[in-house]
Amino acid sequence: MNFSFSDDQVLLKNSVRSALDEQCKPAHVRAMFDDTRGYGEALWSEMAKLGWLGLPFPEEHGGAGLGLVELGLVLEEMGRAAYPGPFFATVVLGGLGILLGGDAAQKDKWLSAISAGKARATAALLEEHLDWDPASTSATAEKSGTGWTLSGLKRFVPWAHVADVVLVPARSPEGLSLFLVDPKSAGVTLSPMVGIDLTNRWSEMRLDKVAISADAILGQPGSAGALLDSLLRRAAVMSSAEMLGAARRCLDMSVEYVKVREQFGQPVGSFQAIRHRCAEMLLEAENSHAAVYYAAWALTAGAEDAAVAASICKAYVSEAARKVCGDAIQVHGGIGFTWEYDLHLYMKRAKALEPLFGDVQFHRELIVRHVTSAR
Amino acid sequence: MDLNYTPEDVAFRKQVRTWLEQNLPKEVRNLEERRAWHRKLYDAGYLGMGWPKEYGGGGARPMEQAIVADEMAKANAPAPTNSLGLGIVGPTIVVHGTDAQKTRYLRKILAAEELWCQLYSEPNAGSDLAALKTSAVDAGDHFVVNGQKIWTSGGAIADWGLLLARTDTKVAKHKGISCFLMNMRQSGVDVRPLKQITGSSEFCEVFMTNARVEKSDQMGKLGEGWAIAQTTLGYERGGRALARITNYSSQFTRLVEAAKRLRRHGRPLIEDPVVRQKLGRIWSEIEVERYQALRTLTFLERGEHPGAAGSLTKLSYSEFEKRFMELALEILGPYGQLTQGAPEDFKLQIDTAVGDNGSWAYAYLWSRAGTIYAGSSEIQKNVIGERILGLPKETRADRVGGKA
Numbered sequence: 001m002n003f004s005f006s007d008d009q010v011l012l013k014n015s016v017r018s019a020l021d022e023q024c025k026p027a028h029v030r031a032m033f034d035d036t037r038g039y040g041e042a043l044w045s046e047m048a049k050l051g052w053l054g055l056p057f058p059e060e061h062g063g064a065g066l067g068l069v070e071l072g073l074v075l076e077e078m079g080r081a082a083y084p085g086p087f088f089a090t091v092v093l094g095g096l097g098i099l100l101g102g103d104a105a106q107k108d109k110w111l112s113a114i115s116a117g118k119a120r121a122t123a124a125l126l127e128e129h130l131d132w133d134p135a136s137t138s139a140t141a142e143k144s145g146t147g148w149t150l151s152g153l154k155r156f157v158p159w160a161h162v163a164d165v166v167l168v169p170a171r172s173p174e175g176l177s178l179f180l181v182d183p184k185s186a187g188v189t190l191s192p193m194v195g196i197d198l199t200n201r202w203s204e205m206r207l208d209k210v211a212i213s214a215d216a217i218l219g220q221p222g223s224a225g226a227l228l229d230s231l232l233r234r235a236a237v238m239s240s241a242e243m244l245g246a247a248r249r250c251l252d253m254s255v256e257y258v259k260v261r262e263q264f265g266q267p268v269g270s271f272q273a274i275r276h277r278c279a280e281m282l283l284e285a286e287n288s289h290a291a292v293y294y295a296a297w298a299l300t301a302g303a304e305d306a307a308v309a310a311s312i313c314k315a316y317v318s319e320a321a322r323k324v325c326g327d328a329i330q331v332h333g334g335i336g337f338t339w340e341y342d343l344h345l346y347m348k349r350a351k352a353l354e355p356l357f358g359d360v361q362f363h364r365e366l367i368v369r370h371v372t373s374a375r
Numbered sequence: 376m377d378l379n380y381t382p383e384d385v386a387f388r389k390q391v392r393t394w395l396e397q398n399l400p401k402e403v404r405n406l407e408e409r410r411a412w413h414r415k416l417y418d419a420g421y422l423g424m425g426w427p428k429e430y431g432g433g434g435a436r437p438m439e440q441a442i443v444a445d446e447m448a449k450a451n452a453p454a455p456t457n458s459l460g461l462g463i464v465g466p467t468i469v470v471h472g473t474d475a476q477k478t479r480y481l482r483k484i485l486a487a488e489e490l491w492c493q494l495y496s497e498p499n500a501g502s503d504l505a506a507l508k509t510s511a512v513d514a515g516d517h518f519v520v521n522g523q524k525i526w527t528s529g530g531a532i533a534d535w536g537l538l539l540a541r542t543d544t545k546v547a548k549h550k551g552i553s554c555f556l557m558n559m560r561q562s563g564v565d566v567r568p569l570k571q572i573t574g575s576s577e578f579c580e581v582f583m584t585n586a587r588v589e590k591s592d593q594m595g596k597l598g599e600g601w602a603i604a605q606t607t608l609g610y611e612r613g614g615r616a617l618a619r620i621t622n623y624s625s626q627f628t629r630l631v632e633a634a635k636r637l638r639r640h641g642r643p644l645i646e647d648p649v650v651r652q653k654l655g656r657i658w659s660e661i662e663v664e665r666y667q668a669l670r671t672l673t674f675l676e677r678g679e680h681p682g683a684a685g686s687l688t689k690l691s692y693s694e695f696e697k698r699f700m701e702l703a704l705e706i707l708g709p710y711g712q713l714t715q716g717a718p719e720d721f722k723l724q725i726d727t728a729v730g731d732n733g734s735w736a737y738a739y740l741w742s743r744a745g746t747i748y749a750g751s752s753e754i755q756k757n758v759i760g761e762r763i764l765g766l767p768k769e770t771r772a773d774r775v776g777g778k779a
Contacts, residue, residue, distance in 0.1 A: 001384065001438065002377050003666070003673040009376070069376050255764050270767040272753070275760035282759060283687055290666035291659075297378050312659040364655025365648075371658050372631055372645060 013073045020081040026342045032084040033198045039085030048117025062115035067300035072241040079245025082345040084199035086120045086159035092238045094121020097167045101218035101227040123167035124154035132358040134228035141172040146214040150207045160203035174222030197352035233310035235357040237295045240313045243321035244288045246350040250328035251281045284320035291316045308370040311363035318360050321350040391446040403453040413455040413487040423485040430481045437675035445617035460484040460491035464537045471595045492533035496526040505549045511540035520586040530566045530579030533559045539600050552600035556592040573740045613675045616668035623661045683762035686755040693745035700742040711735045
């Protein structure tokens, strides 16, 4: 039993931290607000070189063969830096989806390209009613020759505008299936959805009789339910790692600020009203750390409680990050409410992730189903 | 990172479980039976496990201690006695005591031949412990102690007390305090049970009137009492880390069972989405406490002392426990308030510190104590702010002039 990072894991975390400190400063984050693609290609190539893009993929596909603890460490740092770009969409949503459900040829094609920095991927997991239960999917896949034609409306598809491939769940005659769709295909219309978090880009994705070839399906037709459940759990935990990083940044900034900001002739951090709030923020960050890395380990190790640990993680961290980031604005006072101060970059990053991959209530219901059936 | 238990720990757990199955007493009706149970546990090597071997301890790893406590919680085993002797006084003597004190006291603590209490808090020295006024005056061959202590856990059964008393009123308040070992069985010591909101008396008030402390029972140098107290407050070794979660978990199971039986608007409570959300929240928090317990044990196993991080642990579980018990009583309705006559399905069986059978009502009321004793939540937050986050100290009336 050892709940601490190995030397290699600490090394990885430190190297990600220093690379992002150097290349993903707040000025870079802000510069990407108005960029058409929304991210920097130079940093993307650098991430390929550093091995981050292939981190969880097998070595035969150009990856490092590491687990979700390591990927979580990278994503925590990305949340901390408010890294703008399709890393999460590509590596977690697209990459892990293909890793979990793809055949040898699909993995060879996509995972190698992703690891090398040559392809971007994402997944369209949400429709207009915002139900994260894969069983609620209403997009359809009709048989057409040896392949299918897909129709439906997907929303909040992260980074679809720069993706080379989108994983799209749809109902085929056999049941729920997961397809690989080129977003430049005829019949696909993307329209931007702009949220408060300008470090993330979403699209609405309309599919109107989009032709899909026979080899562009992940796994057997009708068998995508379990695959999507697995993917959703991984996305829930990995997005929690980002929220944790954002919360840590907000806490660090708050602590530094209240040490130097003076009112009534003394640093405001000497007042218990402020200090106690900061202590509560630290407690929430530490508990979130435990929830994230326990779940990341459990999913990687295939532990018995992996599924419920993933739900516990997302439910806990979503609320904790909201509190920490919100309290950070409060202890900063007025300056925390200005556009030019960087706090809102991290606060909005966490806020945008809070309802994604199952919100607090979605996961609490899964937790209760688990504890009332297992007991 | 590997959160599986090692094969050695799994085997050890099995060994403890088997031993408990064979040796668990049916019930413990009085102090003598509890003492006998205590000795049985000690003889089996399951008490004083973390103490150094040379003083009769087991030299065991923190994980082994946590596993024993956890298996005892799973078996609903009665608690041993002398918890302050084992947890606080003994380790303090090991670090600060003279050879004579070690020889005289340590083995009797382990065997529960002498029971101990801790004489720290006073009516006007709670969170501000250093404001204590009990005095110890040098009378040549001994000290004469006068004053009043409160919140003395186990005071009614204690043979000895670890005492903080003022020996110098002319220096800053933290520097005038000394530490003593005081015989409780003397005419100058009057112990009165303190009845709490639970109706029970886990704590006592202790009145000292010209009580005698031998010179040989002074611990450390005069004026070192505060520093010694700081180390004793840090002796929480994570031994209860897993057992605490096991208790929460079995209480949660009882609560879910109750929610299946109770109804509102004709439907079982367990089908009510609001109730489900609240249960889901509490279960998440129990599990997060468990993950954190594993993290604490990782630190301890590496020989690192959690230090101020212990304040985070204590703040976290004590505040959680209040939320948990508030939900329990919300779900249980008036059943939750019963101290007698509760139907079997709505009873809670817990071992209270004084050996009475517990109830949900008792557990609810008791949860209010956790955020006050051993450093209130407010004090823990001060410690976290100052020692972990490095925030500036507040301006305090007793620090003005720079004396303290």
